[in-house]
Amino acid sequence: MNDMTPINASQNSDGQAGLLNLSRRRFLGVSAGALVLGVALPSGAGRALAQAAAPAVVAGTRVNAYIEIRPDSTVLFRSAFIEGGQGIFTAMAQIVGEELDVDPARFVVEAAPPGPDYLLIGGFRFTGGSMSVRMSYEKMRKLGASARLMVMQAAAARMNVPVPELTTEPGRVLHAASGRALSYGELAQDAAALAVPADAPLRAKSDFRWIGKPLARLDVRDKSTGKAKYAIDLRVDGMLYAAVQHARHLGAEPHTITNEAQVLAMPGVHSVHRLPGAVGVVADSWWRARRAAESLQVTWAAAPQGTRGAMPEDYSTERHREGLKAMTGDGLEAEASGDTTKALASAKTIIEATYDAPHLAHAQLEPPSALARWNDDGTLELWAPNQAPEMFQGAAAKVAGIDPSRVIIHSPLLGGFFGRHFFYASANPFPQAILLSKAVGKPVKLVWSREEEFLRDALRPMAVARFRAGLDEKGMPVALSAIAVGEGATGRWFGRQPDKVDSSAVEGIAGKLYAIPNHRVGHIHVDDPAVIGFWRSVGHSMNDFFYETFFDEMADAGKQDPYDLRHRLLAESPRQRKLLEAVADLSGGWKRGPYQAEDGTRRARGVAMASPFGIEVATIAEVSLRGEETVVHQVWVAVDPGSIVNPAIVEAQINSAVAIGLSIALMEEVVYEEGVPRARNYDGYPILPPDRMPKVHVRIVESGAPMGGIGEPGVPGVPPAVVNALAVLTGRRARSLPLSRASLAGSI
Template identity: 60%
Template sequence: MNAIAPLDLSAVTPLLPQSGVANMSRRGFLGSAGALLLGVALPLGRAKAEEGAAAIPPKPGTRVPAFLEIRPDGSVKLLSPFVEGGQGINTGIAQIVGEELDVNPARFEVECAPPGPDYALVNGIRMTGGSFSTRSSYAPMRRLGATAREMMIRAAAERLGVQSSELETDDGKVVHKASGRTVGYGELAAKALLLTPKDDVVLRDPATFRYIKRPIARLDVRAKSTGKAIYAIDQKVDGMLYAAVQHAVHFGSNPTALDNEAAVKAMPGVHSIHLLPGAVAVTANSWWRARKAVEALKAQWTSPKPTGIDTIAADFSSQGMLDALKGSKSEALPAESEGDAAAAFARAAKVIEAEYDAPYLAHAQLEPPSAIARFNGDGKLEIWLPNQMPELFQATAAKTAGIQPDQVIVHSPMLGGFFGRHFMYGPSNPFQQAILLAKATGRPVKVLWSREEEFLNDALRPLSHTRFRAALGADGYPTAIEARTVGEGPIGRWFGALFNTPVDSSAVEGVVEKPYAIPNRKMEFVKLAHPVNIAFWRSVGHSMNDFFYEGFLDEIALAGGKDPFELRLALLKDKPRQKKLLQAVADLSGGWKRGPYEAEGGKRARGVSMASPFGSETATIAEVSLEDGSTRVHNIWVVIDPGSIVNPAIVKAQVESAAALGLSTALFEQVVYENGVREAKNYDAYQILRRENMPAVHVGIIESGEPMGGIGEPGLPGVPPAVVNAVAALTGQRIRSLPISKTKLSGV
């Protein structure tokens, strides 16, 4: 047995919150990884003030050679600040840069850039998430492309002995019209990229766009249709060992001894056996052999500790956690206050209240997580790993390995789905295990988690609960709304050092900042930390909070004797953007009708909802029927207003994808804890949306010209409430707890 330095947690503890529930401060985490994150995230002004001019990093998104390599054949390699995981960002960014550079995006090859300050485009940080990629990079990447084009022109002017003003460009060539001479960018690049860039380049008139706003084919579709796309799981390096792990049954337990080490060591292909923090590992010459061996290991484990922030007790259950959220008497913090809610309730003609909850969710991306770590001869550590934040993983890997961040080379391969899975979640990422095993074996190691290990150790979308109250006037319109949301969001847990606000926006988004004219509002938040490792998950707080709010808004409508669509329209009387959107989705669906109405195969009904996620606005209508007591969704109509767009085909694909995931959560998904462990270990027990559940999805796009919003996530939040509201229209049954499959429906 190769016990790694008797369970030396020092390398990983900075990632693990160190204090218990009683003391929820996470200084252990924030003080180290948080500081590291700040190190790469400092806004320029602060860096300048604190470190002097010599330490000023480049202004992100401005240094052409950090982004573009123009090859002799005229093709372009673009180093992207973002990682591709199906959202189409590689194509979108090629369109943006190609438009201004004047190169057809089809000739771009896009790769996720290595760590570096040039790529910190999201408010001074680098990340792929929050539906930030296109909206954060649109302006700087246009400018970068235009800057590079101007450098090509200047280099060509020198080459041809003419003035820059006599030159034009045409798809990768500089053209001197007067003489008919042309020079390809490939020939000019070496010299051009050495020129001092101009900072006053002129951008193309949007009226002349050839690539932006066009449904350009995605660059990676053929590779992905022929098995040639390479994901982290497909990477291989010379001399690599394959490692499989088995984690503690109870989160927070550690292995202490092995009963059958010799027998397992003798299994085919086994190289070595290791105890890791919270897990046992076997390395072997194939992953299958490593897996068979690690599953044969009989390990002794420390007993689960009482529930704390880094342990899950043997009696923990998700139902118990929900009960704790519901029963919380803690004083709440104001998340949104307007008018005088108390006074409005005092004179209400009618008061209604309801409680909503949504469960823990797994990411369940199809590619199980893996990581390769290799210590090179020069003392550097090289890692290949799925990640949404290269600099943070680099810094954390350095800490795990006991070296400096600049000694860590990070490769960020294409992601086989992410949905928030590949942010830094401490023990829920395998790369630290790979580093520890590479160190222990002296060989490169690839750690791959089996699907079962992934379902048992993924960081989860938090379970949450909100209690609502509404006051209605004699006319049936709401005069006040109150909400008390209890739980915890991933921003507070993982980025508390950066966004140090008492109310965690990722816990309340979707309950607050709704567009409706309800004059008196008292929305509150109570933080109650989960012992469960919690995560960002596609559309984050919106993934459940818009279900809570929009479900309750339908209840308000019905209590006031109003049609839910008409009530929304009335409450949007001063919000032209959202009102137009609501009318557009009704038009797209052939005109609003709630039902129930007769249709092929039986009665159907429709529900409507709105959401304002990630800088975009959506309106959604769902059409449902019942089949054997189960919800069948036939159609989903979504109209999205993201302000402006880059690629309408990608927008539609992303909205449909998000709608499918939203429907999956509405109908089926939940991670259930019983006796301190998760029940579902694979897709047979954790049901996700299958082909037979997939409705037709109809997507409309409105470009209002408002600031550009996100695309990858906003299609999701409207779907669960639209479906639940349709179910209520059809059956009279009001679903306030997801997934719907928990409730036996009837009454049609």
């Protein structure tokens, strides 16, 4: 995704009228026009928003783009960020409600359409990198405060009193002197017509009622009763369903279909279509479309040798791993201190180890889908799971051959994402949906079967790290060389510069805070033949495993306790050292073991630190063995995000991160043989089941440091904490994930 023009291309016309118009139409309850979807915007207004972009628009400032106070004083809030389980809609309601003076429980939050108002991440917009709250917190507070002042100004005019005589309580403006009160709902229309004030006062942190409190999430009841709608659930009038059969090897194209007539005669089948890299069937139900798509006998024309991005027909992950391990040299320097070469040469003891981690699938429970409809006015309407509406809008426009302003994109709730729903070209179904809808002249909902999803997901890259450490005569690390080998997702999608290190390939090896006087982190780039993408905690998801596990190898070689060594090497990093102490305290005091637990099992504990996404995390895992199977009983996590919005959501995110972190430590890997993934469903790609879930204990430390993210940072510490504990029990080091593979091979 080097090409950012789709985003800029949408910033070229005056959208103010459209915004106000939108606000008024929704205010009057004339919503959704001819559409049947609750999430739909009136198509005219949606188009206006897509075009909205007087150059003067400063993202996150125009109240009416975000906030609509309804007659009953509830608030419709358009979130720049997409909800996918991380709780962002609730966090936005807390932040804005605090300043607007409306109880967050009175908010209805939906994903905002594309538009310059929502480009809150450095001029762009995406939901990822654990950035949503930390990048928008101040702006959203100001937005809420501005809206409150506008409501007060409207009340002042109505009551004919000066604004300073007015106060608010949740949802009402009060004039104490006369005892009069007006609800926000009564004032909303007048308020929406006012200019946004520049100087609205913010509430003092000490007066917060909702920010920082464990408020209930807004979406829990709907999600507990089947009412929540995801992209896969949506339906519009006259819609047909579609399923695809992809080429086994990415890059191959459909050549001949030998049984097309038979398939066309199957019940409900509307038509069969050749698509780039796939064949599609349109039918009157998805099951019929799917059965027909799978029945198609297709011969495929292989991509010409050397086609960029094509999957080689002889590709195997095993061979790729061996290739990464065989890479020599020091690579491009990502980070360095002191003179590592010299210090290694004079060290008393040298230890070396090579680690690897596999490709991973996102395996989110909602299979990807896309619903496309060409409207009579030539606009394209698209409902698609996405973490980046403007990027999807731009990409959809290219597929459709129309201007981005003519693409109306809707961003439904995500049934899990973990990085799955960025724009990954061949990994997104929406281009196929657009082409199919165009071909049949009707709205089409395309759903990828789980099998097609496992064939086309954008994977967490495979990676290898090679470590060489020098210890002095006291067993203290004096030099560390770490070479990361592989390809980063950021470079793949946002452009890699050959002379620069892609930070997503080294984060978690670089950026560590231990005081090792001489260290160097290098990166050797090797193209990953698979389609790679962002996966929860990105480079940290493997690199902290590599580093923190090798750290224990250094500790053992120097006859140091791994907790004590971390503690010593963090002497100059008080925030991290305090967090290490916090996690030890949370676990009842550090003890490595092995020891016998009350149930008779022999257990041990491992510890790991990580500094991802602007926060600090310390993790301890308690592990035993049942036969060859690793049993993780408890995980303790201390996190310091600086400051937080909702501790209950933070705790839920840490639980979630422990689950997925443990899952990748224990059992997840995508294996390709002959250019094809071996697993096409959860039977071949197991994810953590309930009976392997440990107890999770969380302590939140608010150090007051700049606010960090929370969605991803709990992941990286889990695999190393588990593997470090395991090493105590087995006396051997697992240097390759997942543990299930090593265990099956009998090497643990």
